[in-house]
Amino acid sequence: MAVERREIDRIDRELLPLFLERMGCVERVGELKRQAGKPVRNAAREQEIIDRVSRQAGEMGQSAAEFYRAIMAISRDREHNLMGGDPDLLELEQRANRELQSPGKVVCQGVRGAYSHQAAERLFPGAEIGFVPEFHEVFREVSEGALGVVPVENSAAGSVTAVYDLILKYRFYIVGAVDIRVEHCLAAAAPGEITRVLSHPQALAQCSELLSREGYETEDYSNTAAAAKAVAESREPGLGVICSEDAARRYGLTILRRGVQNVRNNTTRFVAVSREAVLPVDASKISLCFSLPHTTGSLHSVLRRFAGSGLNLTKIESRPLPGRSFEYDFYLDFTGCIHDPSTLNLICALKAELPRFSFLGNYSELSTEEEI
Template identity: 80%
Template sequence: MNEQEFQEKLARERREIDRIDKQLLPLFLERMGCVERVGALKQQAGAPVRNAAREQEIIDRVSRQAGELGQSAAAFYRAIMAISRDREHIIIGGDSDLRRLERTADRELPSPVGRVVCQGVGGAYSHKAASRLVDDGDITFVPEFSQVFREVEKGALGVVPVENSAAGSVTAVYDLILQYRFYIVGAVDIRVEHCLAAAAPGPVTKVISHPQAMAQCSEVIAARGLEAQEYSNTAAAAQAVAERKEAGLAAICSEDAAKRYGLTIIERGVQNVRNNTTRFVAVYKKPVLQNGANKISLCFSLAHTTGSLHSVLRRFATHGLNLTKIESRPIPGRSFEYDFYLDFTGSIHDPDTLNLICALNAELPRFSFLGNYSELSTEEDG
């Protein structure tokens, strides 16, 4: 087949596709008209939007009728059903609680914000994150992440790390976010520049630091043949090295922490990758929905059915929303059941996005809206 013959045949088939599409669009619009009438009937009757049994009946039927294209036909119909459900939710206007929250929540944190709590000690990366996020708070420190959340329960603003660009998620914090389900009211990316610092002279044989920091500096630890011991926090490790003054003992910490506790910096930039960033979030008991916020967090669980997660994620794509984070964590006390945590770009003040969140809240078990906030960059951290 020469090029001209190929182009002629291709053009013929494309014209046929265009002809079919012209027939499909009116049918789609006609179907959506039926969906709107069904939604109005459900609203009058107080019936739920989703009828999972009927949906599965339709999927099974079209899968059989489509033969070898059964899976593709099922995927096509699942997408239509998701669009239809979203339209019914708009008509019914469900989840008045979320819509009320969007209207009435504060748009800014109180000023002054009051007590701000971080895990660790002064000079930690969380200290820098808290200073970036809040400029009028009284920053205090506690030994454990769980204590941060208990202080938030009492009214404090908590600042905790959630992920590192090199070492991944801080799973202990995601577990606490899913346990307490406080609101996320801000986020900041802090550039991480680790150093190796000691209090006593002589060669280093042992290093202590937070496990995330040691994972970020694993190449230097291996190259120097250092014994590694986990510690609660990078700055707390620096403080411990300063207090113990033990020969051969060093900390992996920030340069700020090393200087704060009077340590000698042996080597700077010991992290495996140069562009190493940790993301911190601010958690608060009350919602704060800034008008210019551009990131949304939420969580939910899913039934163990084929394609359930894909079906949910596809709806974000349908609404033009970009997912930036997905994390799954086991539900305590349940076997192989998981909560999913999602971040995506968007604003709850956008009607289309609010409609989607309300629809998901109505359909998904263990659903929680966790906040709409802005994320600061690392530019000021050089």
């Protein structure tokens, strides 16, 4: 094995100068493209090279193609860096506020006592908080200047797809996030045995074990606290609700059981959305969205570039593009700060190459244990 290792070391010594020589050519090509106003990526030429090396490598064709895709991605990133990056993103990074100004009006879906209400109070203590019945109304209010607070993901029940659809539709900036501990209870307004339970579909999913075990009929409602309010107002015999203890107390309900969620450590992530970007110097999470061409390995090629830059992906969500068969928008979160030059360069390169690309924000995320 020692002989083989020495042989590998020799080959690596020969490969490195060739790689550096290639990157020198890349820099010269990049300068020529910059002078001519040409885009960095030439997809047809890249595919021509991939096809050629695949044929020449024989049974190692697939591996050789992957190797060359990585080289070309590195080359493109180098060219993008030399060209100076996307001017709109560079300007945004420079001019955006570093701190959120007075939040003014904050809007969330539901009613007082909802988990969204808790999230809004954690993110914006002391702010005026308004409530609307539906998620799309939150985004409409944001379009008129308010800040919106919406749930995006639960640790037990998964993504809130309706909200991701709205994020991808409106493409407002995310300016903050908070994780709220979810502690559901079963409550009722009228005495007697429970036969039917109201709540938001996510809450019903999070408490599915109890609901199935007891054989309760379930009914979807727009929001856990709104469901609590409806139960309190109807006082219908046999009607219960899954909600927070705060909502149950707020609307005068009797708490029948506490901690009824399937998972003890149940958390929902909320984000704050705004028309204007806020880019704190210590922000630690970045959100992007984009679509991809219908080519083999296109998603893998994008994700590999994050790994190559030492950036950790924390969320990826795909949503179908309306009116297009088997085409998707991708929403992606990763740890990083746009004020870091290498991270900004990567975002600029992705914007130049990917269809429907939007930078959605750079922000910090609070947990339920953290103080503002």
